[in-house]
Amino acid sequence: MPGRRSRRAVLAAGVGLALPLSGCLGGRDEGQAALATETPPPPVDELEIRIYDVRRPDAGARSATLTVLLEVTNPTEREVPSPSGEFDVMINGERVVTAEPxxxxxxxxxxxxxxxxxxxDYADSGTAVANAIREGTFRLTMDGLIRAGDVSDSVTLSYEL
Structure with missing residues (x-):
């Protein structure tokens, strides 16, 4: 009976296709679940950081206040959660303070x-740095790290006043 054989062949072929596809329709195995829940680290190394401006120092007899404006851009398609930094700030190559934005x-x-x-504080820096601040002509350099979560990247910024 040729009709019966072809029905069996079609039925067997249908069952043969359905079994491999059942994995696509059902749940994931543990390896696939782990891959689906892992998130990549924040793209800290792609942040664009620069010194936007440095205001003229407010120089006193014993110390000076220097306002530095940083500009940070995230050019990526992912968010960077709450980054922070730690920078050694140098004036004319001499470390004067640590900044932690x-x-x-x-x-x-x-x-x-x-x-x-x-x-x-002038007492923490040399006479040359104090004079440069009072005159308002110096090179400011910030060298350190920017981080978000467990990811960090080294950064060096400079600005000539």
């Missing part, structure tokens, strides 16, 4: 500015 979460494509007031 923190930021709100950067959404994809966001640019923000952060104002930092640095208090530089």
């Amino acid at each position: 923190s930021f709100n979460t950067f959404e994809p494509g966001e640019t923000a500015r952060k104002s930092m007031e640095l208090i530089i």
Whole structure:
């Protein structure tokens, strides 16, 4: 009976296709579930950071206040949650203070500015640095790390006043 054989062949072929596809329709195995829940680290190394501006120092007899404006852009398609930094601040190559800025979460494509007031004690720096600050002509360098979560990237910024 040729009709019966062809029905069996079609039925067997249908069952043969359905079994491999059943894995696509059902749940995931543990390896697939783990891959689906892992999120990549924040793209800290892709943040664009620069010194936007440095205000003229407010120089006193024993210290100076220096306002530095940082500009940070997240050019990626992923957010960077609450980055923070730790920078050694140098004037004309001499370390004068440590700055620790923190930021709100950067959404994809966001640019923000952060104002930092640095208090530089003349007793902690040399006479040449104090004179450069009073004159208002110096090179400011910030060298350190920016981090978000467990990810960090080294950053060096400079600005000539």
